[in-house]
Amino acid sequence: MDGINANGAMAGNCQQSPLKASRGALAGLGMLLMLVTGCGDIHYELGRPFSTDPLESSLTVGESGESEVRQALGEPDGVGRYLAPVSLETRPMWAYYYETGTAGAQADRTMLFVLFRGKKYDGYLWFSDTPTPTPE
Numbered sequence: 001m002d003g004i005n006a007n008g009a010m011a012g013n014c015q016q017s018p019l020k021a022s023r024g025a026l027a028g029l030g031m032l033l034m035l036v037t038g039c040g041d042i043h044y045e046l047g048r049p050f051s052t053d054p055l056e057s058s059l060t061v062g063e064s065g066e067s068e069v070r071q072a073l074g075e076p077d078g079v080g081r082y083l084a085p086v087s088l089e090t091r092p093m094w095a096y097y098y099e100t101g102t103a104g105a106q107a108d109r110t111m112l113f114v115l116f117r118g119k120k121y122d123g124y125l126w127f128s129d130t131p132t133p134t135p136e
Contacts, residue, residue: 042103047077050096052112055124064121069094069114082115092116 054072058064070076076094083090094114101107110128114121 045100047098049098052126059121066119
């Protein structure tokens with residue numbers, strides 16, 4: 001016998017139509033197919049753009065301090081230490097990272113590592129797969 005029980009729920013032999021149950025699954029599958037086939041490109045951006053120009057123009061190796069580097073580049077995305085092959089001690093290092101792209105396609109990445117000796121700027125390394133270190 002079909003009906004509603006004392007709690008307001010369906011009782012008896014009531015079953016949900018297979019068509020109604022599959023509507024949600026079909027909608028999800030449709031969205032997945034749109035993404036896979038490229039009808040719904042997902043663009044992303046990680047970090048923030050930066051330029052290495054201030055490292056050459058306004059900072060001096062062995063003289064500029066952490067506050068000057070921070071003023072030139074902003075807050076680092078990461079802070080750590082590195083071990084130089086010619087040194088027996090680890091030294092401070094700041095990391096900056098920027099990436100932009102479309103899911104499933106080639107991304108443009110730029111990584112910058114600012115090196116310190118004590119609290120003084122000691123140089124940098126940067127890696128990029130874009131033509132210039134500053135994405136437009």
